[in-house]
Amino acid sequence: xxxxxxxxxxxxxxxxxxxxxxxxxxxxxxxxxxxxxxxxxxxxxxxxxxxxxxxxxxxxxxxxxxxxxxxxxxxxxxxxxxxxxxxxxxxxxxxxxxxxxxxxxxxxxxxxxxxxxxxxxxxxxxxxxxxxxxxxxxxxxxxxxxxxxxxxxxxxxxxxxxxxxxxxxxxxxxxxxxxxxxxxxxxxxxxxxxxxxxxxxxxxxxxxxxxxxxxxxxxxxxxxxxxxxxxxxxxxxxxxxxxxxxxxxxxxxxxxxxxxxxxxxxxxxxxxxxxxxxxxxxxxxxx
Amino acid sequence: xxxxxxxxxxxxxxxxxxxxxxxxxxxxxxxxxxxxxxxxxxxxxxxxxxxxxxxxxxxxxxxxxxxxxxxxxxxxxxxxxxxxxxxxxxxxxxxxxxxxxxxxxxxxxxxxxxxxxxxxxxxxxxxxxxxxxxxxxxxxxxxxxxxxxxxxxxxxxxxxxxxxxxxxxxxxxxxxxxxxxxxxxxxxxxxxxxxxxxxxxxxxxxxxxxxxxxxxxxxxxxxxxxxxxxxxxxxxxxxxxxxxxxxxxxxxxxxxxxxxxxxxxxxxxxxxxxxxxxxxxxxxxxxxxxxxxxxxxxxxxxxxxxx
Numbered sequence: 001x002x003x004x005x006x007x008x009x010x011x012x013x014x015x016x017x018x019x020x021x022x023x024x025x026x027x028x029x030x031x032x033x034x035x036x037x038x039x040x041x042x043x044x045x046x047x048x049x050x051x052x053x054x055x056x057x058x059x060x061x062x063x064x065x066x067x068x069x070x071x072x073x074x075x076x077x078x079x080x081x082x083x084x085x086x087x088x089x090x091x092x093x094x095x096x097x098x099x100x101x102x103x104x105x106x107x108x109x110x111x112x113x114x115x116x117x118x119x120x121x122x123x124x125x126x127x128x129x130x131x132x133x134x135x136x137x138x139x140x141x142x143x144x145x146x147x148x149x150x151x152x153x154x155x156x157x158x159x160x161x162x163x164x165x166x167x168x169x170x171x172x173x174x175x176x177x178x179x180x181x182x183x184x185x186x187x188x189x190x191x192x193x194x195x196x197x198x199x200x201x202x203x204x205x206x207x208x209x210x211x212x213x214x215x216x217x218x219x220x221x222x223x224x225x226x227x228x229x230x231x232x233x234x235x236x237x238x239x240x241x242x243x244x245x246x247x248x249x250x251x252x253x254x255x256x257x258x259x260x261x262x263x264x265x266x267x268x269x270x271x272x273x274x275x276x277x278x279x280x281x282x283x284x285x286x287x
Numbered sequence: 288x289x290x291x292x293x294x295x296x297x298x299x300x301x302x303x304x305x306x307x308x309x310x311x312x313x314x315x316x317x318x319x320x321x322x323x324x325x326x327x328x329x330x331x332x333x334x335x336x337x338x339x340x341x342x343x344x345x346x347x348x349x350x351x352x353x354x355x356x357x358x359x360x361x362x363x364x365x366x367x368x369x370x371x372x373x374x375x376x377x378x379x380x381x382x383x384x385x386x387x388x389x390x391x392x393x394x395x396x397x398x399x400x401x402x403x404x405x406x407x408x409x410x411x412x413x414x415x416x417x418x419x420x421x422x423x424x425x426x427x428x429x430x431x432x433x434x435x436x437x438x439x440x441x442x443x444x445x446x447x448x449x450x451x452x453x454x455x456x457x458x459x460x461x462x463x464x465x466x467x468x469x470x471x472x473x474x475x476x477x478x479x480x481x482x483x484x485x486x487x488x489x490x491x492x493x494x495x496x497x498x499x500x501x502x503x504x505x506x507x508x509x510x511x512x513x514x515x516x517x518x519x520x521x522x523x524x525x526x527x528x529x530x531x532x533x534x535x536x537x538x539x540x541x542x543x544x545x546x547x548x549x550x551x552x553x554x555x556x557x558x559x560x561x562x563x564x565x566x567x568x569x570x571x572x573x574x575x576x577x578x579x580x581x582x583x584x585x586x587x588x589x590x591x592x593x594x
Contacts, residue, residue: 053408053592072413080409088403090321102313103412139406 004029004150004182005050009058012045012206019045020056021206027199029149032183034193036276037203043186046203047154050184051080063149076106079148081139083158089128093121093138100142112145115175133164140168144176151176153185157192165189169196190273200272202279210279222253222261223270234264241278252278310412314420315428321397324386325424329432332382333440336375340447347371348451352461365465369555372466375444376437376475383433384482387425391493392504394421395588399501402593414588418494422581425490430483437475441468467555474556477543481564485539488573491580498587501594534569542567 007025011018020042027033037043048054052067052074060067065074087096093116100107116123119137127135136157143151157165173196177183187193200217202210212220226234226249235242237260239251252270253261261267270278319325340347350367395418398404407417445468452459496508515528543564544554564570 048592051409053405055590071408072411072416075409075411078409080405082402082405082409086402086405088321088398088401088406092320095317095320099313099317100410102316103308103310103410105308105411 003027003061004031004063005184006061007049007058008060010046010049010060011057012042012049012054018206020049022058023203023206023208025201025208027182027184029182030179031198032177032185032196033199033201034190034197034272035184035186035201035203036190036272037186038280041203042206043203044154045206047152047184047186051075051078051152076104077149078152079143079146079150080152080154081136081143081156082154083156087127087135087139089126091127093123093125093127096127096138096142100145104146106147107142108145108147112141115141115144115171133160136160136164136168140171144171149181151181151183153183153187155187156185157187157189165192169193172196190276191271194272197272202276204280217272217275218269220255221270221275222256222258223268223274224251224253224256224261224264225249225266225268226251226264230264237264240275241282308411310416311420311423314412314416315423318394318420318424319428322390322393322424325390325429326432328386329379329383329429329436332379333375333436336378336440337443337447340444344447344451345455347448348455348457352452352455352457365467368462368466369471372441372444372471373474373554375440376471376478379437379440380433380475380479380482383429383436384486387429387490388493390429391421391425391490392497392508394424394494395498395584395591396500396502396504399591399594404591404593414585418498418581418585418588422490422494422584426483426487430479434476434479438472441471470556474559477556477559477561481543481561482539485543485570485573487577488580489535491577491584494584495580495587498584498591535573538567538569539564542570 003026005025005027007023010020010023010025012020023042023046025046035043035046045054049056049060050062050067052071055068062074063077067074091099097109097112100112101109116138119134119141121130121134121138127138130138140156157168160168169192172183185193185197194214197214199213200211201208221240224234225245228249231249234249234251237253237256240254241252243250251264252274258267398407445462445466448462449459452462493504493508497504500507512528512532516526516532519525519528543560544558545560545563
């Protein structure tokens with residue numbers, strides 16, 4: 001498989017603060033990768049570098065191109081949705097379609113119109129007359145009609161209600177993703193993307209601190225609710241974290257054999273959010 | 288099914304309807320969508336002028352007719368008619384110029400202010416295409432709009448005056464025999480072209496300020512010059528900067544025309560001095576400055592993000 005994104009020692013400093021301090025990335029084609037990290041960890045900076053919006057040190061290739069020097073060539077193959085507010089408020093829906101059709105060699109207007117027909121967006125409305133949810137639908141319709149190899153989503157559902165958020169990811173999976181495309185997504189709503197991801201990365205203080213495929217993730221971690229009688233035995237197995245729920249201890253284990261875990265108490269597969277919180281707390285990552 | 292046919296089927300999927308992209312054209316269309324004043328401001332001024340012309344029709348036709356009586360078809364009525372047409376053209380051109388000034392100050396600032404730059408930069412349109420399409424607006428689109436609007440306005444005004452003369456049973460010849468309509472249009476075009484080229488560095492400077500400043504672009508565009516004039520006067524008691532500014536603002540008209548104050552009659556094509564204008568070093572230095580400003584804008588847009 002060819003690498004879609006390949007980064008080595010990616011660095012970016014703003015003044016004296018380092019936003020990225022040596023990020024290494026290797027994303028293969030056809031993956032849905034979640035980039036998860038606390039505020040200010042460098043998620044958006046990483047995406048900005050991948051999209052050619054900022055300069056950087058280190059090497060970075062996206063679809064074999066240098067994003068900083070070859071942005072407009074790269075953008076024929078890459079689509080991007082930032083949070084909902086970036087469509088200009090004066091733009092009309094039909095103008096957006098005209099413009100995309102006029103400048104983008106891989107934009108399929110029929111596709112975008114078919115998607116819009118399923119929404120209640122009036123074809124001549126200005127963006128400022130649309131609700132936040134509708135604006136996100138419009139942006140998604142524009143982006144899904146681009147035959148892109150890489151789709152980058154930066155907090156795409158920020159500020160949307162649960163109905164729109166659910167619909168957003170459903171549309172993405174059902175109508176867009178086809179295993180030849182790659183999707184890179186950052187979000188705080190970890191629970192909502194967990195089931196669509198194939199890979200996950202944690203980023204912390206400008207560095208990738210954890211990287212795993214979701215299959216490996218699910219077999220690797222176990223959360224065990226341990227009764228007081230087994231607590232010392234459980235602690236001896238070096239849990240990643242320990243927290244109290246209703247007076248009982250919940251211990252998170254990394255790579256513990258299933259039999260051993262079952263002997264200690266009730267076992268369940270932790271969510272991405274559980275592991276994320278545990279790791280960030282462990283490494284003092286909440287800034 | 289032959290093997291050729293089986294091979295042909297999957298290829299249907301890969302053949303995409305590839306649009307031939309025209310990024311410059313659509314980027315200019317985009318500017319017109321966003322800044323509707325580019326078309327509306329000059330057109331509104333022209334509409335108001337025509338409305339005034341219609342309402343005050345007895346006055347204007349009387350002016351022409353009385354002029355003819357007094358001068359017996361001499362140059363007086365010609366001056367009145369030409370003066371009327373040139374003044375209305377001037378109002379449209381000034382409106383278009385001011386629209387261009389405010390457009391340029393906003394062109395590279397508003398997309399950063401409303402964060403839409405993130406959307407525009409996510410599309411395969413280069414910074415060069417974007418900045419050039421924005422520079423084309425004051426340098427070519429607005430002048431073309433100004434000329435087209437003036438021409439349409441003059442045709443309508445001539446019609447209104449003709450109808451007025453008919454209503455008041457005056458001979459149409461009192462207007463048409465005296466009105467060098469075609470020359471007036473050539474003259475208007477000459478004024479628009481010479482002024483636009485002369486003011487190019489001003490538009491370039493305003494675009495550059497809009498690509499750098501985060502707010503109050505007008506202040507940043509004007510303050511350095513006001514400060515320089517004031518400082519010079521205070522520190523050196525000289526006014527080179529002030530004189531240079533006046534030259535930059537008025538030098539184009541001075542070079543494009545030689546208007547002898549003692550000869551009477553209105554200014555016209557006969558006073559045009561295109562060779563003097565073209566030989567004026569200030570014109571070429573200004574155009575060079577414009578090119579440098581536009582180049583810097585392209586660099587700035589690459590580095591600037593939303594504010």
